[in-house]
Every structure is written in structure tokens, then in C-alpha cells.
Amino acid sequence: MGNFRRVPVGIVGASGYGGVQLVRLLMDHPEVELVYLGGDSSAGKPFAYIYPHLAHTVNLSVEAVDPELIAHRCEIVFLSVPNGLACQIAPKLLEKGCKVLDLSADYRFSNLATYTAWYGKERQDSAIAATAVYGLPEMFRDRIAEAELIGCPGCYPTASLLALSPLLKQGLIIPETAIIDAKSGTSGGGREAKINMLLAEADNSLAAYGVVRHRHTPEIEQICSELAGHEVTVQFTPHLIPMVRGILATVYATLRDPGLVRDDLITIYRAFYRNSPWVRICEPGIYPQTKWACGSNLCYIGIEVDPRTGRIIVMSAIDNLIKGQAGQAIQCMNIMMGWDETVGLPKLGFYP
Amino acid sequence: MGNFRRVPVGIVGASGYGGVQLVRLLMDHPEVELVYLGGDSSAGKPFAYIYPHLAHTVNLSVEAVDPELIAHRCEIVFLSVPNGLACQIAPKLLEKGCKVLDLSADYRFSNLATYTAWYGKERQDSAIAATAVYGLPEMFRDRIAEAELIGCPGCYPTASLLALSPLLKQGLIIPETAIIDAKSGTSGGGREAKINMLLAEADNSLAAYGVVRHRHTPEIEQICSELAGHEVTVQFTPHLIPMVRGILATVYATLRDPGLVRDDLITIYRAFYRNSPWVRICEPGIYPQTKWACGSNLCYIGIEVDPRTGRIIVMSAIDNLIKGQAGQAIQCMNIMMGWDETVGLPKLGFYP
Amino acid sequence: MGNFRRVPVGIVGASGYGGVQLVRLLMDHPEVELVYLGGDSSAGKPFAYIYPHLAHTVNLSVEAVDPELIAHRCEIVFLSVPNGLACQIAPKLLEKGCKVLDLSADYRFSNLATYTAWYGKERQDSAIAATAVYGLPEMFRDRIAEAELIGCPGCYPTASLLALSPLLKQGLIIPETAIIDAKSGTSGGGREAKINMLLAEADNSLAAYGVVRHRHTPEIEQICSELAGHEVTVQFTPHLIPMVRGILATVYATLRDPGLVRDDLITIYRAFYRNSPWVRICEPGIYPQTKWACGSNLCYIGIEVDPRTGRIIVMSAIDNLIKGQAGQAIQCMNIMMGWDETVGLPKLGFYP
Amino acid sequence: MGNFRRVPVGIVGASGYGGVQLVRLLMDHPEVELVYLGGDSSAGKPFAYIYPHLAHTVNLSVEAVDPELIAHRCEIVFLSVPNGLACQIAPKLLEKGCKVLDLSADYRFSNLATYTAWYGKERQDSAIAATAVYGLPEMFRDRIAEAELIGCPGCYPTASLLALSPLLKQGLIIPETAIIDAKSGTSGGGREAKINMLLAEADNSLAAYGVVRHRHTPEIEQICSELAGHEVTVQFTPHLIPMVRGILATVYATLRDPGLVRDDLITIYRAFYRNSPWVRICEPGIYPQTKWACGSNLCYIGIEVDPRTGRIIVMSAIDNLIKGQAGQAIQCMNIMMGWDETVGLPKLGFYP
Structure with a gap:
């Protein structure tokens, strides 16, 4: 395998369902290494404190959300945080050269007026928002391949x-x-x-x-x-x-x-x-x-x-939680990184 | 209470979910007495053999389906039998003077050609079918009050x-x-x-x-x-x-x-x-x-x-199973009999 | 029916599942009239505000919990409140002559030391607690018949x-x-x-x-x-x-x-x-x-x-929620009042 | 990867839940190739005819159960068939040199008298049954490593x-x-x-x-x-x-x-x-x-x-269906083949 190196990735907001799915899928993804889990409310606790079934499997602890630090350790960052919070974190990560995949609604709208009308939050970051690509690969595969910031679609x-x-x-x-x-x-x-x-x-x-x-x-x-x-x-x-x-x-x-x-x-x-x-x-x-x-x-x-x-x-x-959230974000990551779009993603359902 | 008499009612096809709901509701109905449960496949068995939770509460046995006998014992008969079977039983019951409420599709169509087109069964009983009233009281309360034969709506x-x-x-x-x-x-x-x-x-x-x-x-x-x-x-x-x-x-x-x-x-x-x-x-x-x-x-x-x-x-x-089936049939019965349309029917849901 | 009079009953703590079951069952009970619903957090709101499906069926509003007032209006009171609260309300109701059925743990123990050991609350009311009867009719029917205060069993x-x-x-x-x-x-x-x-x-x-x-x-x-x-x-x-x-x-x-x-x-x-x-x-x-x-x-x-x-x-x-809670409390009430123990209680399950 | 070769495996009785789990897990197992699905009742049909969600993912058809043919194509065979049937198939596969993992009860008992007493079937194959190892790796890892025939435990x-x-x-x-x-x-x-x-x-x-x-x-x-x-x-x-x-x-x-x-x-x-x-x-x-x-x-x-x-x-x-059935069988296979016991098996649950 020679000088093969897994790409370091992180998740901000790992404690919710989107987060735990990202953890599960990224742990099994052959091209990346999950190195950072962030969340202010659980900072300092082992991730298995939140999800006991992951004890001895996921040995990471939740860390405070410090964009500088995250960017230092991760090349790719998934944001699984509430609407209105992602747009405060993403710019700092982008500035440091991270690729960012946001699972919230913050970067889904090319026109921020629509965002403000439906989400009730004013935004000043239309320049950055304009660079975001809507992460639906079946429609926008080419744009995703070029993007640094993905607004992942809602479920x-x-x-x-x-x-x-x-x-x-x-x-x-x-x-x-x-x-x-x-x-x-x-x-x-x-x-x-x-x-x-x-x-x-x-x-x-x-x-x-x-x-x-x-x-x-x-x-x-x-x-x-x-x-x-x-x-x-x-x-x-x-x-x-x-x-x-x-x-x-x-x-x-x-x-x-x-x-x-x-x-x-x-x-x-x-x-x-x-x-x-x-x-x-x-x-x-x-x-x-x-x-x-x-x-x-x-x-x-x-x-x-x-x-x-x-x-x-x-x-x-x-x-x-997969094609509607964590899996699709990873599909976008695959495309951004030039990997096969199916890598690391399950194609066989649990059935029954 | 003097010479108060409960009206004797029967159910043909009591073993399905529609049947067991009818049993439950009719047992608690103050104006009727449930005297007959019919079903060819379970004939001879106590009803509690099919539904053990009703042992010592419902003491009837399932009997063979003999229209003559049913009409002799019941003034009102509910048919909870497969499509295509009700139209073989109802005419005999009507002839003997029973009021009939059919929960199958057999008497829901004023035009039997529609029935045949969608249910794939030929019918020769258009005269009787023409006397049937569609048992949706909120629309057809007056017709139901006059009817002898009700085609109860699907759920x-x-x-x-x-x-x-x-x-x-x-x-x-x-x-x-x-x-x-x-x-x-x-x-x-x-x-x-x-x-x-x-x-x-x-x-x-x-x-x-x-x-x-x-x-x-x-x-x-x-x-x-x-x-x-x-x-x-x-x-x-x-x-x-x-x-x-x-x-x-x-x-x-x-x-x-x-x-x-x-x-x-x-x-x-x-x-x-x-x-x-x-x-x-x-x-x-x-x-x-x-x-x-x-x-x-x-x-x-x-x-x-x-x-x-x-x-x-x-x-x-x-x-x-209630407004969509057994309860609505009883609501129709109430109207046919001149009783208050709410009598014997639950108005408080199980919640939660 | 002559001078028949329904006995006025009330529920303190009607908004939980025990409360809503009591409401459902007491509304259909032929010997009582539900006249009072109490609860401090919802006081002033129609009960249907909490349970919208009961709009136009249960027309009571939730009232503040004032024992004096409750005793004035109710002969029988059900307490469906948290442990440690019932023992503050019951004595006042008993003093005013109400019969009290408590669904909490407060009056289940003849020895309050056991209560304190397991529930972590000190109690000073051992005299009143000693008069309470454990409301399991199948064992203690005779005692229940004589009681003024029932500690209804846990589920x-x-x-x-x-x-x-x-x-x-x-x-x-x-x-x-x-x-x-x-x-x-x-x-x-x-x-x-x-x-x-x-x-x-x-x-x-x-x-x-x-x-x-x-x-x-x-x-x-x-x-x-x-x-x-x-x-x-x-x-x-x-x-x-x-x-x-x-x-x-x-x-x-x-x-x-x-x-x-x-x-x-x-x-x-x-x-x-x-x-x-x-x-x-x-x-x-x-x-x-x-x-x-x-x-x-x-x-x-x-x-x-x-x-x-x-x-x-x-x-x-x-x-x-029924034999394990609200129904059993009503069964106890029936016995306390000298009514048939089955009156007003459903004997046919919903099945399926 | 050089002359790496996946070991050909087959499943007899693939249409049940045990079978479909085996299919799912074996498809993702890096050391084996699933080459045969057998079942008499579905013989001739694509597997996706039984499980439509596997269309375009599992491209095998169900084939008739011919031990000669199976042994020709597979080195390892999983039997996911009714009790009493496995013991008719396994001996023929063993004779041809296959390793056999039976998910039924047929080879779980060292003493066939116990089997007959509880399963009501007479057996004449005690010699072969005596060679079977009970497939609970946590107790019998060493025996499994040496075995040709595994009686996989019940769930x-x-x-x-x-x-x-x-x-x-x-x-x-x-x-x-x-x-x-x-x-x-x-x-x-x-x-x-x-x-x-x-x-x-x-x-x-x-x-x-x-x-x-x-x-x-x-x-x-x-x-x-x-x-x-x-x-x-x-x-x-x-x-x-x-x-x-x-x-x-x-x-x-x-x-x-x-x-x-x-x-x-x-x-x-x-x-x-x-x-x-x-x-x-x-x-x-x-x-x-x-x-x-x-x-x-x-x-x-x-x-x-x-x-x-x-x-x-x-x-x-x-x-x-996994540790209780298909996964444990694969864990046994891993041990029989000298592979790491965890290979090809999921360690992260679906949660939630």
C-alpha cells in the first residue's frame, strides 16, 4: 500500500442522529480517518458516554468547537449543528483551507432572502453563501466536484x-x-x-x-x-x-x-x-x-x-439518516475528493 | 323498565377484525342483544376459541350460516363476509324480514356494472342492489332511516x-x-x-x-x-x-x-x-x-x-375498524331503528 | 329514575396519562359526574387544550388546586399527582369529608419508614397514612369497603x-x-x-x-x-x-x-x-x-x-393504565360506595 | 493484489431472514465470493424476485439444490434450511470436501437422542453428527478452527x-x-x-x-x-x-x-x-x-x-439475525479458515 494516507476528517455536532450516522459511516470509510468530534455541550466527555453502544469501538472524546484547532487537524469537516450556527463556523474553516459539508439549512439557498424569509434569521455572509453548492449529486455532480462548501439537502x-x-x-x-x-x-x-x-x-x-x-x-x-x-x-x-x-x-x-x-x-x-x-x-x-x-x-x-x-x-x-443526511454528505465528499462516489457507503439495506 | 325488550341481532362472519369489533360494540349496546354469531369455517366452536380474551365475556358459539335460522332469531343482521358472499345471503334474510347491514362491497354500488368492472364478479341481483342505501349517515341519513339493506362504506x-x-x-x-x-x-x-x-x-x-x-x-x-x-x-x-x-x-x-x-x-x-x-x-x-x-x-x-x-x-x-367499519354500521343501525345515532358507540378514544 | 343523583367526583392532576384515563372512564361511569379537573400548571385552560381530541366531549377546564373548593364540590377525589404531593393534599380533603383515592405512592405503605427509605422523602403524617388501605380489591375488598383513603397500587x-x-x-x-x-x-x-x-x-x-x-x-x-x-x-x-x-x-x-x-x-x-x-x-x-x-x-x-x-x-x-392505574382506582371507588365492582368499567378489550 | 483469490461460498435456503442476512454480510466480506444461492421452491428465479430491494445489487438467481453441483462450485456452504433437511444435505457436501455451516438445529446436539426427544425426528447419522462442533466461538474457538461441520447455535x-x-x-x-x-x-x-x-x-x-x-x-x-x-x-x-x-x-x-x-x-x-x-x-x-x-x-x-x-x-x-444467526455463522467461518474472527462483520450497530 506504500505511502497510503487516510484523509483526516472531523464532525462538529456529533451527538445527534446525523452525527452518530456520520461517525458510523466514516469509521468504515476506507479513504478517511475520523480524528475529531466536536460539540460544546458534551465537550470533554468520551463519545461513548453519549452512545454507550460505541464504547471500545469509537474511542474519541468530544472536544470543544475551536475552528482554528479543527482546521489544524482536519482536511474535511462535516457540520451537523443547528441552523444559524453552521454559518458562524464554516467561514473560519474555509479560510483555513478545509473542505466543509454542512448538514444544516444554512448553505442550501443561493438567495439568502429566501433563507431569511423561512428561517427568520438575518445573514450578512452572502458572499460565502454564493460559493456553496447544493449537495444533491444526482443533479449537481459537476459543481460538487469543484466546491469547497456544500449545503447538504434536507431529507x-x-x-x-x-x-x-x-x-x-x-x-x-x-x-x-x-x-x-x-x-x-x-x-x-x-x-x-x-x-x-x-x-x-x-x-x-x-x-x-x-x-x-x-x-x-x-x-x-x-x-x-x-x-x-x-x-x-x-x-x-x-x-x-x-x-x-x-x-x-x-x-x-x-x-x-x-x-x-x-x-x-x-x-x-x-x-x-x-x-x-x-x-x-x-x-x-x-x-x-x-x-x-x-x-x-x-x-x-x-x-x-x-x-x-x-x-x-x-x-x-x-x-x-443516510441518503437523506449523513450518507449523502459522504457521497458529496467522495465526489469533492475525486473518489468513486460509492466508496464507503452501504448499498445493502438492513432488511428486515 | 317494564316490558323493555332488546332487539335480537346477529353477525355473519364474526371471526375477522370487523366481526370482533361488532361483537365488542354490540355487547355494550343498550338497545340490542347479540344472539347469533355465524361462520362456516369455525362453526361449532365457542367464539372464545378464536379470541381467547373473550372467554367468560362472550359466551356465544359460532354457528353454521343458515339464513332461515338466522332470520328466525334475529331482527337485524350484520354481514362481515368476503365480497361476493354477502349478495348470496342478504336476499334470503331480507325476504324473511330482517334488516341487513353489509360490511362488504356487495351493496355499495348503485350501478352493478361498476361493481363487476372493479371486483370481477358478475351479478344478477340488480333489483335488490337497487334497494340498498350507501351507509354514510353524514350524507344519507334520511335514506338510511328508510332502508332495509345498507351497503356500509369501505374504510x-x-x-x-x-x-x-x-x-x-x-x-x-x-x-x-x-x-x-x-x-x-x-x-x-x-x-x-x-x-x-x-x-x-x-x-x-x-x-x-x-x-x-x-x-x-x-x-x-x-x-x-x-x-x-x-x-x-x-x-x-x-x-x-x-x-x-x-x-x-x-x-x-x-x-x-x-x-x-x-x-x-x-x-x-x-x-x-x-x-x-x-x-x-x-x-x-x-x-x-x-x-x-x-x-x-x-x-x-x-x-x-x-x-x-x-x-x-x-x-x-x-x-x-370503528367509524371505518363496525361503528359506522352500528350508527346506521341506530338510524334505521329510530334510535339516537350515538347510542352504544364510544365517543372517547383510547388515548394514548 | 326519580331522584337519582350522580355523585360528584374530581381529579387532581388530570393532564397525565393516568388523568386522561380517569377522565375517559369517569365520563362513562353511570353513577358519578365528573365536575372538577385540577392542575396548577394548566390551571385556567380548557382540558381540550391539553388533549385536543376531547374538544366538544369533555367540556371542563383545568382549575387551580384548592382543597377547600374541591371538597365543596366533590364527594370523591382522585389524586393523580407526583409522589410527595398527594400527602399534602389528601389530609385536607379527608378532613372535609371527601373520599380520596390516591394513585401516587404516598399511601401505599403501612410503614412510612419503607416509603422514606425507597422514595427519599421524610413524612410526618403517619397517623393519616395508617388509615389508608392498599387498593388491590382482589386481596383487600373488605378493607376498601370501609376506607376513606385508598393508596392505589402501582402498575x-x-x-x-x-x-x-x-x-x-x-x-x-x-x-x-x-x-x-x-x-x-x-x-x-x-x-x-x-x-x-x-x-x-x-x-x-x-x-x-x-x-x-x-x-x-x-x-x-x-x-x-x-x-x-x-x-x-x-x-x-x-x-x-x-x-x-x-x-x-x-x-x-x-x-x-x-x-x-x-x-x-x-x-x-x-x-x-x-x-x-x-x-x-x-x-x-x-x-x-x-x-x-x-x-x-x-x-x-x-x-x-x-x-x-x-x-x-x-x-x-x-x-x-386501566387495571394498573385508573381502572383499578375506579374499581376501588365502586367498592367504597357500595356499587357493583364492575360498574362503569370496560370488560372488553380493544383487540386488535 | 497479485494472485489473491476470493473463496467461493454458497447458501442453501437463501430466501428466509437468515438467508438474506447471510447474503448481505457475505457480499461485503473481503475474503469470499458468494457464487451460489439454493432453494427448491424459488429455483430459477432471480434472488431479487424474492427481495426486490436487492435488484442490481445481488445479481444471482436461486438454483435447485444439487449437492454435487454445489460442492463443485463452493468451498464453504451455509445451510439455512428447516430442521431435518440440513442433515440430508450436509453429508453429501462434506463428502465432496466442502466446509459446512448449518444454521438449523440438526447438528447442535452431540447426543442425537436429545435431538429426537425434542424435535421428534429419528436420525441415523450419529457418526457425522459426532464430528459437528457447536458454533459458539466464545466457548469453542479451538474446536471450530479444526471443524469441517458446524452446528450453529440458536438465537x-x-x-x-x-x-x-x-x-x-x-x-x-x-x-x-x-x-x-x-x-x-x-x-x-x-x-x-x-x-x-x-x-x-x-x-x-x-x-x-x-x-x-x-x-x-x-x-x-x-x-x-x-x-x-x-x-x-x-x-x-x-x-x-x-x-x-x-x-x-x-x-x-x-x-x-x-x-x-x-x-x-x-x-x-x-x-x-x-x-x-x-x-x-x-x-x-x-x-x-x-x-x-x-x-x-x-x-x-x-x-x-x-x-x-x-x-x-x-x-x-x-x-x-446477526450474532444470533448469520453473523455468528460467518464468525465461525472466519475461524475455520484461519482469518481474523472479525473480518467482514459489522461492529457498529445501526443506531437509532
């Missing part, structure tokens, strides 16, 4: 955009008819103690939330608009499902050409994703289950056309 | 139609824009051993099924068309949720008048359901959880309007 | 003691061999936001907790000792199960007479519980599922004997 | 024996006091359509089964007896838990030396498992959750001592 936008992109890019649907009815496991809500996320409340139950005002809406619309070439407004409704992991987005849209049949669309999707190793288009009549994706970085897409209504129904299933 | 159509009816009846939406994205617990699939319904397969997972071809579609469309006054086609997509009970229907439609706001719509729904004790319209900004309805005969409806898209989003939550 | 002690009592009372086992391996749904942990109770943490998982030091241990031992006629020490281990409701206690003990067989024991249990309408002894070879009990006040008991080891294994299943 | 025995072995081997407990109260997710029941395993039946519920007669009892006793040096009888009670994966065994036993405290025992366990990379002993006061183990080949062991009763309580948590 819902990942599932939604992978379902919608071929249709919008190729002008197959009337964009304003697009409705995304999305369903997520509760791990998407993070590792925070909230009454509505208790098992006793959320198990054996189901509800919509954030109807007409969920913050992933403008993120979806921004990319849809870019793909369509004009401003697009979509309907997005998330639901909380009594399960730990997984997102299913059921997407409805009216086809421009009512003569298109299911097999045509499947062919179109397969061609569109020909070079995307993490997208699987299901056989005709097969609809994806979220369980298929759980544990892998794959997105499964099922397609149906209703000749009675002229609509296409696209169902996309991902693991919200 | 999905109940949730869907309670959400859509005020909009269609009052011409508030463009009917062909209606999309119903429905989610159900697995008890809706019945008590049959199927691999995809195993806990190990269905838990911690989620998928759509029957996309563009689920048999509840024509049932929904039939009533929508009647309410709208012209032929209506809807998009209906059911999903299997990892929970036992409950249905949530998330309904999308484009408003004709983009000036209507959420509070207008809430007022309209409240007025529409003013005399419907089993429908609850949520406060503004509150969206129903299926857990709220579990154990009760209530339907909870939440309403949102998206000024950005001009759409209304209506969410309706029911217990699929 | 685990209820399941454990119903399994063990016939054996201890009749000297059938060697008491110190008794091991109780108990499993509970997470609603037993109450409606508090804790990370380990999140669905994302607790679902699809299982663990023991409080091993060798759970506070229900001395409560079980106190009653076991009384039944055995001498000091008894038991092994008690609770586990958290990924479900909302239900407790199963699996109890192991060595039989004194190795010649006893399963059918002997079933006969003995049936005789022991002959006058206990809420206990069901399963047929030979049938073991209770917690789901059977969910929604009812029943306790199901299954019995097995292992001739290879000389042990009896007793499994008891209850709904932790 | 419950794995969890139970890892908890009990240090105590029995070192004579720390009175063996006949050992009680194993075990809890398993429903995937342990396999991928068969059974009503009691439906989500609607098994979710939100809990029950014991196979009390005093579960077939894993003699398997546990056989190894306990060998470790203790005399015949040992244990009490074993399995329970079905509403989750997909995971086993927790809660083991109770009376210590011979009542002076031993928890920290002593933790030290003893750590020493005992010093060379066992797949066993983790928890810190004092920490009890393992099954979720910790899910997705990894680890067994987590928590230890508590009750000075009041003189008992030790040991809790062991595994993923029933």
Missing part, C-alpha cells in the same frame, strides 16, 4: 427532488400541479426530548404537520425552479410515521402529454439516472418500501401513470 | 368522503383536481396470514399499494359524482402504515375561489356537519392525529388553505 | 401481586424463590419529555431498567409479606417494551410440593379468584397476551408448571 | 450462553437456580405467514410462548452441563416482543459466594471475554438495550448483583 428535499427532477428537467409535467405528500420516521425530528415524539404519543398514530409552511418547501422549490427554468411553486405536506427511519415521498403531477404510459416513464427515469449509482428505478408495478432503503444510501423510485386522470405518481423511498 | 371511502363532501356539495373545488393520499394501519388488511403483513415485514416500513387501481376508487367516485352532480374522477392512493389501527386521508384540491381563507372553510365545514355528532372539525392550525380517533366512532377533520397554490388541504382521521 | 405491583397472591396465601411456594420479570409499555413512564422514551430511541428496542432497585419492589414485598405471614424478599426486574400500553409479569417460583401439576394450580387459582370479576384464569396451555387486556380492567393469568425444575411460571397481563 | 442459546458461561465455567452460581427470561423480536419466527405474527396481532402486544417446552432449552442445557461439568437443568422462557430484531436474555442465578459484589463480577466477565472481540461488558449500572446490537455482530452484557437476594442478574443483548 424531504432529497426524496422529493429525486422523484421530481426527471419530470421537470425534461418538461414532462405541468410544474404547478406538483404535490408532494411525504412521510417520515420520527428520527427526522432529531434527538430532542419533545412530548409529541414520545413513543407513547407517536406510536400507533399518524398525522400531518407543518402543512403549507414546512421549511423544506422553499428548498424544494428553489431546485425545481432551476430545473424547470422558471419559478415553480409546489405543494409539500410532511407526515410523521410511527417508525424510526425512512422517508417515502408520494409525488403527484399532471403529465403534459397524456399519451405517455408507465413504461415510457420508467425508461425515461432509467436513462436520467443511468450514471447515478445510488438511484434504483423499480420494475413496472413495483412500489418501493422504505424498509428497502433503510441502512443503505440508495433511493428507490417507483412509477405509476393513471390514464384515467392523466397524472404520474412517483414514489421515492430513502433512509432519512 | 378509505369513509375518511375520504367525509373530507371531500362539503367541498363537492357546495361546489367549492374543481372536482378533477382532487387527490386523496390515504394512510392506513394494517388491521385494514384483515386477519389473514400474508407475508407482507407480518410485523417483521411491515413494522418500521411504509409503502403505497394499489396505486391507480385500488377498489375503493370507484366507491369514492360514485359518491363524489352524486354530490357534485356530474361524473367525477379522483386520484386515490392508499399506503400501509406500521400501526394497527387508524386511517388518515390527506386530501388536496384546488379551490374555485382563491379568495377563500382557512377560517372561511372551517366555518363552512362546521355548518355542514352541524347535525353530525360523529364529526369534529379541528381548531385553526390543529391537524388530526389518527390516535385521537382510535377507539371511538369519531372522524376528526383538519383544514388548511395554501394561499400560494390556491389549494385546500383537508385531513381526516378515523379508526378504520 | 407493576398489580400485575405481580395478582400472579403471586394465591401461591403465597396458600403457602404453595418457597417465597424467597420468587422472581418477577416484568415488561411494560412506555406509557408507564408518564407523559414527560425524556430522550430514552422517544419513539426513535425506544421503538424496535428493549432493555431492563431499575434492576435490583425499582421502587415497586418494597410495595410488592409488603403485600407478599402480609400474605405469607412473614417477611418476604422478591426479585423484581422491570423492562421497557416498544409498545404503548400493557404489562406482562412473568413470575417464577419453586413449588413446595413437587407433585402439583398444572391443572391443580389452575383449579386453585380459579377458586381463589372465584369472586373476582376482573381476573381471568386462562385455559391450560394458553398464555395471556397484553393486547387481550388493553382497553379493559381485566387481568389475565396463565399458569404453567415445569416438572423438570419444580417451578411454577405464572404470567399475568394487564393494561397498565 | 436464544447464543444470548443465554454468553450470559451464563462465565458463571458456570467458574462455578460461581448454583446451576439449578438459573432462570433465563428471554425476549425476542418477531423476525426470529422467520418469514412465514402466520396469523400470530401479523403486525395487527403482534404489535403493541407481548406474550410468552413455548413455556417449559421451547426447543432451545436442551441446547442451552447441553452446553451449560458441559461447562459446569455435570448435568444442569435450566428454566427457559421466551417472549415475543413487538419489534423486528433483537434478543434480550435476562438471566437470574443465585451466587455461591454471597460476598461477591457487582464490580467483582464485571471484572470476572471482562477477563473471561478478554479475547472475544464480539462481546462487550457494560460499565457498572449500565444495562444493554437490544437496539445497541442491532446491525452488528456484538453481544452486550450488563451485570447486576442484588445483595438483598444473593442473586446475580445478567442481561445480554444481541441482534438475533
